[in-house]
Amino acid sequence: MCGVCGCGGEEKVVVGPAPAHAHGHDHDHAHDHDAGHGHGHGHEHEHGGEAALATPELRRVRVERDIFEKNDRFAEGNRKGFAGTRTLALNLVSSPGAGKTSLLVTTLEKTKGQYAVAVIEGDQQTSLDAQRIQATGAPALQINTGKMCHLDASMVADAVGQLGAPERGVLFIENVGNLVCPAGFDLGEAAKVVLVSVTEGEDKPLKYPDMFRAAGLVLVTKVDLLPHLDFDIGALVANIRRVNSAADVLRVSSRTGDGMGAWYAWLDARRRELEAAP
Amino acid sequence: MHELSLAQSIVDLVEEQRASAAFARVRTIRVIVGQLSSVDPRALEFGFEVVARGTVAEGATLAIDRPPGRAFCTDCEQPVEIATHGDACPICAGHRWKVVGGQELRVVDLEVE
Numbered sequence: 414m415c416g417v418c419g420c421g422g423e424e425k426v427v428v429g430p431a432p433a434h435a436h437g438h439d440h441d442h443a444h445d446h447d448a449g450h451g452h453g454h455g456h457e458h459e460h461g462g463e464a465a466l467a468t469p470e471l472r473r474v475r476v477e478r479d480i481f482e483k484n485d486r487f488a489e490g491n492r493k494g495f496a497g498t499r500t501l502a503l504n505l506v507s508s509p510g511a512g513k514t515s516l517l518v519t520t521l522e523k524t525k526g527q528y529a530v531a532v533i534e535g536d537q538q539t540s541l542d543a544q545r546i547q548a549t550g551a552p553a554l555q556i557n558t559g560k561m562c563h564l565d566a567s568m569v570a571d572a573v574g575q576l577g578a579p580e581r582g583v584l585f586i587e588n589v590g591n592l593v594c595p596a597g598f599d600l601g602e603a604a605k606v607v608l609v610s611v612t613e614g615e616d617k618p619l620k621y622p623d624m625f626r627a628a629g630l631v632l633v634t635k636v637d638l639l640p641h642l643d644f645d646i647g648a649l650v651a652n653i654r655r656v657n658s659a660a661d662v663l664r665v666s667s668r669t670g671d672g673m674g675a676w677y678a679w680l681d682a683r684r685r686e687l688e689a690a691p
Numbered sequence: 692m693h694e695l696s697l698a699q700s701i702v703d704l705v706e707e708q709r710a711s712a713a714f715a716r717v718r719t720i721r722v723i724v725g726q727l728s729s730v731d732p733r734a735l736e737f738g739f740e741v742v743a744r745g746t747v748a749e750g751a752t753l754a755i756d757r758p759p760g761r762a763f764c765t766d767c768e769q770p771v772e773i774a775t776h777g778d779a780c781p782i783c784a785g786h787r788w789k790v791v792g793g794q795e796l797r798v799v800d801l802e803v804e
Contacts, residue, residue: 473802473803474708474712475799476704476705476799476800477797477798478798480704480722480798481697483700561695561696562693563696595693597693597728618777619777623727623776625776656776
């Protein structure tokens, strides 16, 4: 049987999509056979509705359900909860090593006592990051995702159940270091904060457009290293703009504190927006 | 490889269908994976094969429909087609557009016996 469309097999069945989606298609392609002969052929399928099923025992069951449905349900629950407690929930994403945990440690130390905070740490293994956060005095909970490459909304719901949402404060959710998978999973956050360090390429936003497109804020990290690098920060910002013209972009260094004031101001502005929300 | 957990969601949806429709085997699962959905169809097929084992969906084929990315350019005020989030507007070469379609990720129906 042809692996492209299933034609040519003995169990040849012409089936059609559900009536609401009735359409026809035709295609041409060649098959090679082990016997050493080759030939090309074309054929046409006519798609009708359920009535067109050639084999009586075959039938169609309509589903029409979103694959993210379950995640989105949990995300909506989280979002409602955060609205109730006026918690600013931020989903921090980046490739591994861009400086998410260092940014959080510095932020928690510098803003200590200004508002309630909590941190959810996502990693495949270990609770090293949560320990670094707890050392600042902030409540933190580690989620080990095991083989999973991202946090999903139900994991966050569980973690918030244990930690409690910081009322009128900030919940930082540090996602698994990965610029691909976490992009599609809504956790119920107010915004995704994407970190990209200057030791990465200027073309990262173009290579991972889904993630940068989803960002509410992009933090360009480790800017204290710029004098030692051939890195064109202007090109990076232009590439961010190509995939996301609306995101805020800030340049920071957790190590020297450069630009961190603008990040704290961004946090304050977002918290004030929440306070003012009806 | 977040496709693995999405494949699991597909299997869960199939299992749920059994509550209302009795069937022994699923032959085809028709899914829509928009071209802007951040999902790689081959990875989804691979993940599905793995997680479907031992379930009613074992051996089923994923028939994947891939609608193109559709956007509305706010500069030229026209609907346009785009392949990825980094694309320029094909009319004005700008990047100020909003996605209006192609992010779908949905199970449409099952062909069962």
